[in-house]
Amino acid sequence: MSLSRRTFVAAGVGALIARPVEAMGRKPIGGRLRLRWPYATDAIDPHDLFDPLAACLGTAIFNTVYARDSRGRVYSALAAGLPRQESGETTIRLRGGLRSATGRRIDARDLLTSFKRAKGRTAGVFLAMLPSLRMRIDSSDALRLRCGRVDPATLAELLCSPLFPLLPGTYDPRRPDGTGGFKATLLADRITLDRNGFAARGSSFLDGATIRSASDLTSSLRAFEMERDDLGWLGLGLHRDRAKARPFDFGDVGWMVLTTGDRARALASPGVAQQLANAVNVEALHLGLRPREGLQRGMPWLGEPTSLYYEQGSAHLRVVAERVAAQLSSRGHEIRAASIEPARWRRLRKNRDYSLAVQFVRDPRLGPWAVRAALAAVDRRRLAEEIVSRKTRRAPARPAHLLTANLRVGVLGALSVRGGIAAGWHMPAHVHGGGIDWSNIHRL
Amino acid sequence: MNPRAWVCCLLFVGVGLLPQRVSARAPAPTKSRTEAPADPSPTALSTVVAVVKRDLGQLPPGVIVASAPFTSDVKAPRAAALRLRLLQLVASSISRPPAAATVSRLVGATAAARKRGLAGFVWLRPEVRAGRLALTAEAYSVAATVWSRAARPGATLLRQVHAEARLDAQLRLYLTPLRIGEPRVEKFLGADHGIVALACGDIDADGRSEVVSMSRRRLLIARLAAGRVVREHDVSWASLSGIAPVPLREPLGTLTLVPRDDGPKMWIDASLSDRGQSVRLDDSFSVIATSPQRVVPFGSGSACVRMKSMYLDPKLSSCWGGPVVGLPARLPLRADAVASARIVRTDGTSQRWLAVRGPSGLRLHAGATGYALGQAGAQVAVGDLDQDGQPDVVSTRDVQQPRHDKVDVRSIASSGLVQPRFTLPVLAGVDAVAICPVDDAGVAPVVLASGGEIWLIR
Numbered sequence: 084m085s086l087s088r089r090t091f092v093a094a095g096v097g098a099l100i101a102r103p104v105e106a107m108g109r110k111p112i113g114g115r116l117r118l119r120w121p122y123a124t125d126a127i128d129p130h131d132l133f134d135p136l137a138a139c140l141g142t143a144i145f146n147t148v149y150a151r152d153s154r155g156r157v158y159s160a161l162a163a164g165l166p167r168q169e170s171g172e173t174t175i176r177l178r179g180g181l182r183s184a185t186g187r188r189i190d191a192r193d194l195l196t197s198f199k200r201a202k203g204r205t206a207g208v209f210l211a212m213l214p215s216l217r218m219r220i221d222s223s224d225a226l227r228l229r230c231g232r233v234d235p236a237t238l239a240e241l242l243c244s245p246l247f248p249l250l251p252g253t254y255d256p257r258r259p260d261g262t263g264g265f266k267a268t269l270l271a272d273r274i275t276l277d278r279n280g281f282a283a284r285g286s287s288f289l290d291g292a293t294i295r296s297a298s299d300l301t302s303s304l305r306a307f308e309m310e311r312d313d314l315g316w317l318g319l320g321l322h323r324d325r326a327k328a329r330p331f332d333f334g335d336v337g338w339m340v341l342t343t344g345d346r347a348r349a350l351a352s353p354g355v356a357q358q359l360a361n362a363v364n365v366e367a368l369h370l371g372l373r374p375r376e377g378l379q380r381g382m383p384w385l386g387e388p389t390s391l392y393y394e395q396g397s398a399h400l401r402v403v404a405e406r407v408a409a410q411l412s413s414r415g416h417e418i419r420a421a422s423i424e425p426a427r428w429r430r431l432r433k434n435r436d437y438s439l440a441v442q443f444v445r446d447p448r449l450g451p452w453a454v455r456a457a458l459a460a461v462d463r464r465r466l467a468e469e470i471v472s473r474k475t476r477r478a479p480a481r482p483a484h485l486l487t488a489n490l491r492v493g494v495l496g497a498l499s500v501r502g503g504i505a506a507g508w509h510m511p512a513h514v515h516g517g518g519i520d521w522s523n524i525h526r527l
Numbered sequence: 528m529n530p531r532a533w534v535c536c537l538l539f540v541g542v543g544l545l546p547q548r549v550s551a552r553a554p555a556p557t558k559s560r561t562e563a564p565a566d567p568s569p570t571a572l573s574t575v576v577a578v579v580k581r582d583l584g585q586l587p588p589g590v591i592v593a594s595a596p597f598t599s600d601v602k603a604p605r606a607a608a609l610r611l612r613l614l615q616l617v618a619s620s621i622s623r624p625p626a627a628a629t630v631s632r633l634v635g636a637t638a639a640a641r642k643r644g645l646a647g648f649v650w651l652r653p654e655v656r657a658g659r660l661a662l663t664a665e666a667y668s669v670a671a672t673v674w675s676r677a678a679r680p681g682a683t684l685l686r687q688v689h690a691e692a693r694l695d696a697q698l699r700l701y702l703t704p705l706r707i708g709e710p711r712v713e714k715f716l717g718a719d720h721g722i723v724a725l726a727c728g729d730i731d732a733d734g735r736s737e738v739v740s741m742s743r744r745r746l747l748i749a750r751l752a753a754g755r756v757v758r759e760h761d762v763s764w765a766s767l768s769g770i771a772p773v774p775l776r777e778p779l780g781t782l783t784l785v786p787r788d789d790g791p792k793m794w795i796d797a798s799l800s801d802r803g804q805s806v807r808l809d810d811s812f813s814v815i816a817t818s819p820q821r822v823v824p825f826g827s828g829s830a831c832v833r834m835k836s837m838y839l840d841p842k843l844s845s846c847w848g849g850p851v852v853g854l855p856a857r858l859p860l861r862a863d864a865v866a867s868a869r870i871v872r873t874d875g876t877s878q879r880w881l882a883v884r885g886p887s888g889l890r891l892h893a894g895a896t897g898y899a900l901g902q903a904g905a906q907v908a909v910g911d912l913d914q915d916g917q918p919d920v921v922s923t924r925d926v927q928q929p930r931h932d933k934v935d936v937r938s939i940a941s942s943g944l945v946q947p948r949f950t951l952p953v954l955a956g957v958d959a960v961a962i963c964p965v966d967d968a969g970v971a972p973v974v975l976a977s978g979g980e981i982w983l984i985r
Contacts (some may be wrong), residue, residue: 180772
């Protein structure tokens with residue numbers, strides 16, 4: 084697949100034109116945003132297709148090598164230009180002088196390590212876009228990565244995905260480090276964002292932000308209504324809307340899905356998970372998910388009493404799991420929501436050694452075709468890679484819950500980044516990465 | 528020395544001591560409150576005199592200087608005084624002892640030279656036109672003996688030289704004062720979008736001002752003609768400098784036109800926070816020098832600063848090597864917008880003014896004296912629009928919505944009084960603003976960039 088020339092803008096120019104110059108005064112610098120949300124705050128892994136924190140906060144901490152502007156054109160963000168073909172091989176050259184938030188110099192070795200890391204994790208499914216990818220550092224240029232005989236346009240397209248940010252070689256999800264507008268410090272109960280003085284695309288306007296971990300879906304609304312927070316997650320208040328607050332809706336960053344494992348036996352057949360999900364009246368349960376349209380008839384759980392797993396640490400997953408369990412349970416076919424420690428969950432998921440589970444899947448932001456591949460990755464990695472590697476990757480946009488007919492995945496609803504922002508703040512949507520454009524938030 | 532020459536000198540001394548005209552807009556000038564020493568920046572008068580002296584070269588000893596009547600395309604109530612002043616300055620610069628004749632015709636100068644037994648004379652033709660003082664100087668020789676006189680009855684032209692300089696406050700004293708009134712706006716289509724800095728001046732010394740614009744993509748030299756921005760030269764930023772390791776999210780750019788030491792053309796000093804290097808360019812956009820620091824205007828030249836926490840660090844230093852008068856120095860505050868100009872005062876001295884915008888608003892400084900001008904937008908220019916020797920500040924509004932933006936022009940009197948002159952709404956917002964050199968009989972024009980247009984405001 085190749086993109087026409089006009090879909091690219093000149094190298095090095097678009098990196099800094101993502102936002103038009105419109106303000107006559109300059110945007111105020113300073114301020115600290117306060118919010119809380121129902122997700123774990125102790126680790127963030129941008130190469131994890133199933134990490135909700137990466138979906139909601141990744142653009143604050145990380146940058147991709149390439150990005151798309153508001154018209155969908157690809158431009159170089161961290162590279163010195165678009166991928167080039169030299170002697171039959173595609174190469175990428177990074178901009179000089181890049182540093183991570185901790186001050187570590189970034190060069191092509193880090194790009195190579197980022198690729199390798201992604202390959203070993205769930206984001207690696209999408210490397211099937213480039214089956215000929217063979218990477219090595221250019222011996223004469225520490226900033227240049229040779230990538231083998233791959234299509235330059237496809238390589239740039241892949242590197243636009245928030246699943247493939249440029250990370251320093253020693254990346255640790257519990258001590259995240261990147262080139263984004265903020266530097267993040269993760270604690271068990273909160274995330275502290277501070278302005279990154281080495282930000283490759285410009286430091287944040289804010290001094291920082293404090294994001295606390297909430298234990299349910301109402302804490303943020305309550306705190307926002309009482310003016311203890313500046314952002315209300317999923318609404319403008321619990322009992323009544325906060326005065327002068329403005330709503331925002333920055334689209335969907337992924338989906339909450341119900342998945343059936345091998346222990347569900349006959350009910351683990353492809354398509355059943357979506358029928359089960361359709362039986363959950365998500366739209367009436369205030370689960371913070373975007374309503375689904377065009378639902379087909381659902382079916383109740385008719386299997387043995389079982390557990391519905393969800394990964395420990397995320398209040399949103401817990402609430403969704405509990406409500407799903409309650410809705411699908413019936414006498415003799417009870418379902419009990421049960422949290423599971425992350426490492427154990429990864430093992431069970433890999434082996435499909437469970438009956439029912441609720442989890443999150445990120446939107447890879449590679450186009451409508453990639454949504455089905457992401458959902459398939461929940462089911463089977465090999466199936467997802469087959470979808471990715473198909474030569475034709477054009478597909479009309481369809482609701483995610485209509486893409487799961489032959490998957491063991493059922494979409495419960497889209498996780499949308501929406502809520503309310505207090506007066507005195509300007510908060511834009513991220514043009515390409517989805518969700519909030521954290522680095523461009525500023526006071527009014 | 529010929530007694531008549533002494534009379535002329537005395538006449539000149541007398542002219543020099545005439546009281547300065549008092550501005551109608553401000554109290555009479557008092558002793559300057561600034562503490563900054565006036566550094567030797569040329570005035571229009573000194574410029575034309577220096578050029579004439581240089582280009583006339585070696586002259587026969589004992590020439591006298593005479594002048595035609597002064598001509599002007601503007602009303603000049605004190606034209607005679609200006610003529611005499613020029614006569615005195617040229618005479619004192621080229622002849623020892625200074626000798627001037629108060630004749631008003633060439634034949635009279637010839638006769639005066641002969642009568643004194645001099646080898647020749649210099650004939651001046653002073654003129655004010657199109658915002659400039661133009662001085663043509665002709666060196667003549669006269670026949671020394673009766674026989675040579677018979678062969679050559681008149682004077683023989685040896686050399687003709689010409690010098691021009693834009694009007695300044697010292698000259699304006701002799702002319703009708705200007706008034707900054709209601710603006711007249713001309714709009715020119717076809718400018719780049721997203722312009723972050725503008726400059727205006729006669730870069731290539733062809734007698735016409737060009738407009739230089741800087742966007743995040745390129746630098747462009749253009750003329751304004753027939754409602755269009757007509758491109759002359761452009762260069763992409765990508766060909767000048769790589770991207771800065773840590774750019775600003777909201778770009779900070781400056782364009783400064785600096786007179787060259789080696790001729791009448793100008794350097795273009797350009798700096799953009801997106802880019803790792805600031806550059807000095809010539810009028811064809813060839814790179815002359817680069818600097819990793821940010822270039823800002825500083826008087827009639829430029830200076831360099833570093834970025835510090837998303838602002839310009841106050842410490843100013845020389846950009847391109849070599850000493851610069853007034854450096855090292857400091858901005859009065861950490862800034863995100865800087866404008867500067869060296870303004871000639873009515874007494875012929877000059878003063879460097881700095882307009883600096885920081886978190887607390889816009890301030891105007893000259894030496895230790897500063898004026899607070901309140902909140903303002905990030906586009907600012909300073910100059911002497913009406914040639915009264917006092918700074919005029921062009922600023923915009925500190926707004927986030929373009930439709931609320933306006934251009935404000937204010938004058939600062941010698942008393943410190945800030946006088947609003949006019950306000951002009953700009954619905955698409957002001958991207959950049961600059962003051963152009965005087966190019967006609969009126970007030971210096973202002974140019975601004977707004978959403979793909981250049982506005983020329985007179």
